[in-house]
Amino acid sequence: MSKKFLALALALLMVCACLTGCGDSSSSSTASTASTASTASTDESAPEASADGVTLKIGGTGPLTGGAAIYGNAAKNGAQIAVDEINALGGLQLELRYEDDVHDSEKAVTAYNTLKDWGMQIFLGSVTSKPAVATSTEANADHIFFLTPSASSTDVLGGVENPLTETIEIPRKDNIFQMCFVDPNQGSASAQYIYDQKLGTKVAVIYKNDDVYSTGIYNSFSTKAEELGIEVVSATTFTDDTSTDFSVQIADAKDSGADLVFLPMYYEAASMILIQADAVGYEPTWFGVDGMDGILTLDGFDTALAEGVMLLTPFNADSSDEATSKFVSTYKEQFGDVPNQFAADAYDCVWSIYNALKDEDIAADASASDLCDKLIAKFTSSDFSYDGLTGEGMTWDETGAVSKSPKGMVIQDGAYVGLD
Amino acid sequence: MSFINNLINGISLGSVYAIIALGYTMVYGIAKMLNFAHGDIIMVGAYICFFVCSGAGLSPILGILAAVLVCTVLGIVIEQLAYKPLRQVTSLAVLITAIGVSYFLQNAAQLLWTSNPRIFPAIFGNGGVQLGGDLTIPYKTLVTIGACVIIMVALILFTGKTRTGKAMRACSEDKDAAQLMGININSTISLTFAIGSALAAIAGVLLCAAYPKLIPTTGSMPGIKAFTAAVFGGIGSIPGAFLGGILLGVIEIFSSAYLSTELANAIVFLVLIVILLVKPTGLLGKKISEKV
Numbered sequence: 020m021s022k023k024f025l026a027l028a029l030a031l032l033m034v035c036a037c038l039t040g041c042g043d044s045s046s047s048s049t050a051s052t053a054s055t056a057s058t059a060s061t062d063e064s065a066p067e068a069s070a071d072g073v074t075l076k077i078g079g080t081g082p083l084t085g086g087a088a089i090y091g092n093a094a095k096n097g098a099q100i101a102v103d104e105i106n107a108l109g110g111l112q113l114e115l116r117y118e119d120d121v122h123d124s125e126k127a128v129t130a131y132n133t134l135k136d137w138g139m140q141i142f143l144g145s146v147t148s149k150p151a152v153a154t155s156t157e158a159n160a161d162h163i164f165f166l167t168p169s170a171s172s173t174d175v176l177g178g179v180e181n182p183l184t185e186t187i188e189i190p191r192k193d194n195i196f197q198m199c200f201v202d203p204n205q206g207s208a209s210a211q212y213i214y215d216q217k218l219g220t221k222v223a224v225i226y227k228n229d230d231v232y233s234t235g236i237y238n239s240f241s242t243k244a245e246e247l248g249i250e251v252v253s254a255t256t257f258t259d260d261t262s263t264d265f266s267v268q269i270a271d272a273k274d275s276g277a278d279l280v281f282l283p284m285y286y287e288a289a290s291m292i293l294i295q296a297d298a299v300g301y302e303p304t305w306f307g308v309d310g311m312d313g314i315l316t317l318d319g320f321d322t323a324l325a326e327g328v329m330l331l332t333p334f335n336a337d338s339s340d341e342a343t344s345k346f347v348s349t350y351k352e353q354f355g356d357v358p359n360q361f362a363a364d365a366y367d368c369v370w371s372i373y374n375a376l377k378d379e380d381i382a383a384d385a386s387a388s389d390l391c392d393k394l395i396a397k398f399t400s401s402d403f404s405y406d407g408l409t410g411e412g413m414t415w416d417e418t419g420a421v422s423k424s425p426k427g428m429v430i431q432d433g434a435y436v437g438l439d
Numbered sequence: 440m441s442f443i444n445n446l447i448n449g450i451s452l453g454s455v456y457a458i459i460a461l462g463y464t465m466v467y468g469i470a471k472m473l474n475f476a477h478g479d480i481i482m483v484g485a486y487i488c489f490f491v492c493s494g495a496g497l498s499p500i501l502g503i504l505a506a507v508l509v510c511t512v513l514g515i516v517i518e519q520l521a522y523k524p525l526r527q528v529t530s531l532a533v534l535i536t537a538i539g540v541s542y543f544l545q546n547a548a549q550l551l552w553t554s555n556p557r558i559f560p561a562i563f564g565n566g567g568v569q570l571g572g573d574l575t576i577p578y579k580t581l582v583t584i585g586a587c588v589i590i591m592v593a594l595i596l597f598t599g600k601t602r603t604g605k606a607m608r609a610c611s612e613d614k615d616a617a618q619l620m621g622i623n624i625n626s627t628i629s630l631t632f633a634i635g636s637a638l639a640a641i642a643g644v645l646l647c648a649a650y651p652k653l654i655p656t657t658g659s660m661p662g663i664k665a666f667t668a669a670v671f672g673g674i675g676s677i678p679g680a681f682l683g684g685i686l687l688g689v690i691e692i693f694s695s696a697y698l699s700t701e702l703a704n705a706i707v708f709l710v711l712i713v714i715l716l717v718k719p720t721g722l723l724g725k726k727i728s729e730k731v
Binding site for chain 1 (some may be wrong): 444445493557701704
């Protein structure tokens with residue numbers, strides 16, 4: 020009797036889990052169909068419009084659950100807004116599907132295969148670097164066009180020389196492109212910025228050495244810092260398993276007299292460092308990278324601690340620019356949050372792909388490989404440039420890296436303020 | 440100076456391990472079962488306290504009480520649903536079930552509360568006792584150590600002096616004989632889980648007061664470290680858990696300060712292996728004499 024009851028209870032739980040699990044995706048898809056239907060005028064015309072035009076299937080993977088979920092969901096939502104806007108224009112139609120990779124390489128490959136089975140023709144890559152290194156290799160082998168919003172490691176693109184070993188460890192994957200700055204660009208730009216603005220003379224760096232994003236930025240930062248004569252007095256590390264206690268790293272920076280601490284990491288770990296440094300009364304200038312974006316919306320975090328934190332980021336949600344304010348208000352309306360840089364990057368990804376394809380002649384059953392050739396040719400051609408939320412006149416070359424300029428931002432009164 | 444500073448940091452970290460280890464070791468000592476879900480009950484406790492304090496804006500005392508209450512009920516429910524039906528089978532099956540419960544709690548928390556990190560409020564303030572110079576012992580460390588000592592003494596008195604406590608020890612020594620003496624095994628073991636879960640709730644609040652990042656996997660790594668601390672000090676021994684926790688924290692901080700931040704965990708486990716080779720039952724573990 021009790022066993023039967025238990026079995027029943029467990030079965031019920033599983034059903035509940037399935038229902039709740041699906042809740043999110045179904046609600047977002049209804050939201051998207053609702054907005055397409057409303058703009059494409061009458062009831063049944065929506066599916067027909069896409070049938071006589073061409074519908075392209077765009078996929079992406081990102082951490083929709085887990086510690087990095089804020090990035091995955093932001094990218095998914097940003098991409099969804101772009102897709103809705105494009106579908107409302109009529110003509111070329113897009114269908115978007117995001118799969119969860121939990122910021123894990125193996126799960127990302129599984130998610131990629133799920134998308135391939137679904138019939139994905141263009142891939143928005145993975146949102147975070149570690150999984151993107153894995154999925155970019157797969158997409159390269161399958162020749163599916165890959166444009167990641169935010170996976171900034173050079174290992175995603177391949178073909179970049181490691182400054183420490185001076186060899187190209189991963190050959191260039193010709194169909195892989197990035198919307199965000201590549202890590203070395205961020206690291207050296209940060210060093211340059213610190214040098215130009217004379218923000219600090221003795222610099223400490225705390226980085227996460229089991230993460231390609233963090234180590235990539237650190238490597239290029241330290242190379243550039245040496246070149247410019249910035250003294251790096253303390254460089255300490257942590258890993259995923261040791262990302263709660265930073266007393267040793269903070270003490271090392273403090274004891275070595277660093278007046279600026281560079282934090283090339285995501286905001287979760289950075290928030291712990293700010294809290295723990297505050298507890299021991301250490302107040303250097305903090306300098307972050309784009310992963311710092313999100314720290315102000317962290318639930319329960321005292322934003323006063325982030326006061327004066329500087330970072331380089333390509334997107335400013337407070338900008339008065341028309342496109343940005345329209346995007347921000349749509350995002351707020353649909354998802355209830357202020358979009359971060361990841362959402363803007365994903366939005367730009369979808370629009371730049373659309374811009375590259377809208378004048379092309381695309382067959383209804385275009386293969387992923389044909390589209391890939393078309394897109395590579397278009398993205399690397401000298402006359403293609405794209406103005407988006409995260410930069411004006413963005414261009415790409417054969418390396419796959421985007422060319423746009425980072426903006427310096429500082430956190431003042433709980434909001435990002437542009438420095439220039 | 441920096442040596443003493445590191446020592447204080449080590450003790451701060453160790454005191455958190457110690458309080459988690461107390462719950463682990465108590466359940467093991469009595470139910471002879473490794474409750475791997477302990478770390479996740481800690482996480483649930485921390486979330487409950489977070490919602491009461493930060494969400495509803497009530498006082499931290501109410502938050503701790505609510506956390507203790509919810510976790511105690513949760514502990515009893517888990518025990519009834521997952522562990523009780525397995526009382527007659529091998530302990531390996533129960534161990535695997537405990538791992539299952541651990542994943543279930545983590546994923547349920549992710550569905551309920553999402554995986555967006557939350558910052559736990561500093562309920563004991565950010566200050567500390569000044570020792571002169573740059574040295575400060577944070578209040579949260581003092582509270583954690585104080586709580587450890589109180590819980591330790593209470594547990595020793597409870598299992599040593601009260602009738603229920605004696606029944607628990609009887610169960611741990613020989614279940615069948617205890618049953619013949621008229622002890623209700625089921626309710627005794629349920630009570631053990633209830634107490635263990637209440638301790639987990641307190642540990643959760645103290646863990647997050649010290650290291651405020653709250654996510655559904657908050658409890659898992661400290662849980663594993665605390666389990667290590669319990670084994671280190673001799674699993675089943677209440678003072679051993681305290682000693683093991685503090686030592687583990689100090690070793691971890693010293694190895695990351697003086698040797699390598701990357702190898703800190705490796706060194707911690709290396710020390711554990713060496714200790715277990717020399718003293719297989721841990722620092723304060725009881726000698727087990729096999730009856731022939």
